[in-house]
Amino acid sequence: MRPIEYFKPTSLQEAIQALQDEGAYALAGGMDLIPSLQENILPAKRVVNLKAIGEELLRGIGPTPNGLQIGALTTLVEIAKNETVRSRYTALAEAAETVGSPQIRNVGTLGGNLCQRPRCWYFRNEHYHCLKKGGARCFAGDELGDNQYHAILGGGPCHIVHPSNTATALRALNATVHVVGPQGRREIPIDQFFVLPRRNIMAENVLEPGELVTHVTLPEPPRGFRSTFVETGEREAFDWAISGAAVALVMNGAEVAEARVVLHAVAPIPWRARAAEEALKGQRLTPETIQRAAEAALEGAQPLSQNAYKIPLTQAMVRRALQRLV
Ligand SMILES: Cc1cc2nc3c(=O)[nH]c(=O)nc-3n(C[C@H](O)[C@H](O)[C@H](O)COP(=O)(O)OP(=O)(O)OC[C@H]3O[C@@H](n4cnc5c(N)ncnc54)[C@H](O)[C@@H]3O)c2cc1C
Structure with a gap:
C-alpha cells in the first residue's frame, strides 16, 4: 500500500476544494472505491469522505x-x-x-x-496497463482477448x-x-x-x-407511464449483470405513445436503443411488435470474438421487459 491522505469535510465547499488536487477521490459507501484502492488501479493520493457533509x-x-x-x-x-x-x-x-x-x-x-468504475478484468488488474489506465492497448479488443463480458455496442478503442x-x-x-x-x-x-x-x-x-x-x-411521470428494469447474469446475486434492459413507456390506451429503451451491460454507457423506441411508437404491444422492437434494439451490434451470445440474450431482455410492462 502507498500512503493515502484521508479527509472528512463537513461542507461541500471543503469537499470540492479537496477534490481538485490530482489523485483525490470522493468516498461515499466505499463499495467500489475501497476495492479499487486495494487493487491498486487508481493513482490515489487522497480520499475525501462525503458522509459528514451537512448539505x-x-x-x-x-x-x-x-x-x-x-x-x-x-x-x-x-x-x-x-x-x-x-x-x-x-x-x-x-x-x-x-x-x-x-x-x-x-x-x-x-x-x-x-x-462506479468499470469491471473489465484487464482494467481491474494492476498488471495490465490498458488503454483506460493510460496504456497503449485494449487487451479485451485483441483477437485473443478474454472479452466474453465486454461491449457489443459503442465499443472501441476500449470495450468496457x-x-x-x-x-x-x-x-x-x-x-x-x-x-x-x-x-x-x-x-x-x-x-x-x-x-x-x-x-x-x-x-x-x-x-x-x-x-x-x-x-x-x-x-413527474405522465399519465399512462410505466417502467421496468430486467437483468441477467451468471449468478442471481453478488455479481454484475451480463445483459439487461430498462424500458419506460407512456401508453395512450393500448398504444405506445412514447418509449425509452436502454440496454444494460452491453456498451460503455447505458445504451439507448433508438431504433427499438421507434419500432414501438404508435404500436400495440403484441408479440410481433415486441419481437420487432427486440430485434431493432440490437441493430448495429458488433460482437467481439467471444461475446456474440449477448445479441440474442439482450433481445430476450428487451422482450422480457416489454412483456412485463404488458
Ligand atoms: C460483489 C459486488 C457485486 C456488485 N454488483 C453490482 C450490480 O449488480 N450492479 C451495480 O450497479 N453495482 C454492483 N456493484 C457495485 C456497487 O453497487 C457499487 O460499487 C456501489 O453502489 C458504489 O456505491 P458506493 O456509495 O459504495 O460508492 P464508492 O465506492 O464510495 O464510490 C464509487 C465511485 O464513485 C465516486 N463517487 C462516489 N460518490 C460520488 C458523488 N456523489 N459524486 C461523484 N463521484 C462520486 C467515487 O469517487 C468512486 O470513484 C457490486 C459490487 C460488489 C462488490
Whole structure:
C-alpha cells in the first residue's frame, strides 16, 4: 500500500476544494472505491469522505414541484424500499434492488453506483496497463482477448461495459444529474452525462475534476407511464449483470405513445436503443411488435470474438421487459 491522505469535510465547499488536487477521490459507501484502492488501479493520493457533509440535498428522497429528488448519498436499499420510487419510477427501484447483495445495497449510494468504475478484468488488474489506465492497448479488443463480458455496442478503442444498474434505469426515466464543482452548480440531462471511450477514454462520464453529484431529479411521470428494469447474469446475486434492459413507456390506451429503451451491460454507457423506441411508437404491444422492437434494439451490434451470445440474450431482455410492462 502507498500512503493515502484521508479527509472528512463537513461542507461541500471543503469537499470540492479537496477534490481538485490530482489523485483525490470522493468516498461515499466505499463499495467500489475501497476495492479499487486495494487493487491498486487508481493513482490515489487522497480520499475525501462525503458522509459528514451537512448539505440536505445529498440525502434522502423527496418531492419537487416537477417530480422527485434523490440525494447522492441515499443508499440503494432506501431507494429500493421507497414507496414513491416503487410505484412511480419502478425501473429505478428494480435496478437498485438487484445490485450486488443486501450488504452492498445497505452501504452503496446512488452517487457511488452511478459513478462506479468499470469491471473489465484487464482494467481491474494492476498488471495490465490498458488503454483506460493510460496504456497503449485494449487487451479485451485483441483477437485473443478474454472479452466474453465486454461491449457489443459503442465499443472501441476500449470495450468496457457500464456496470451501473441505476445508471441504466435513470436513463430510461429521463433523469437529470445535478452536480457541484469549482465552477459552481450545473444540471446535466442524463442523455449527456455518460461518455463513450472514443470521446474520453479515461472517464465514463462528463464530471470535471473536483465535481460531485449532489442529487438526481426525475420528471413527474405522465399519465399512462410505466417502467421496468430486467437483468441477467451468471449468478442471481453478488455479481454484475451480463445483459439487461430498462424500458419506460407512456401508453395512450393500448398504444405506445412514447418509449425509452436502454440496454444494460452491453456498451460503455447505458445504451439507448433508438431504433427499438421507434419500432414501438404508435404500436400495440403484441408479440410481433415486441419481437420487432427486440430485434431493432440490437441493430448495429458488433460482437467481439467471444461475446456474440449477448445479441440474442439482450433481445430476450428487451422482450422480457416489454412483456412485463404488458
Ligand atoms: C460483489 C459486488 C457485486 C456488485 N454488483 C453490482 C450490480 O449488480 N450492479 C451495480 O450497479 N453495482 C454492483 N456493484 C457495485 C456497487 O453497487 C457499487 O460499487 C456501489 O453502489 C458504489 O456505491 P458506493 O456509495 O459504495 O460508492 P464508492 O465506492 O464510495 O464510490 C464509487 C465511485 O464513485 C465516486 N463517487 C462516489 N460518490 C460520488 C458523488 N456523489 N459524486 C461523484 N463521484 C462520486 C467515487 O469517487 C468512486 O470513484 C457490486 C459490487 C460488489 C462488490
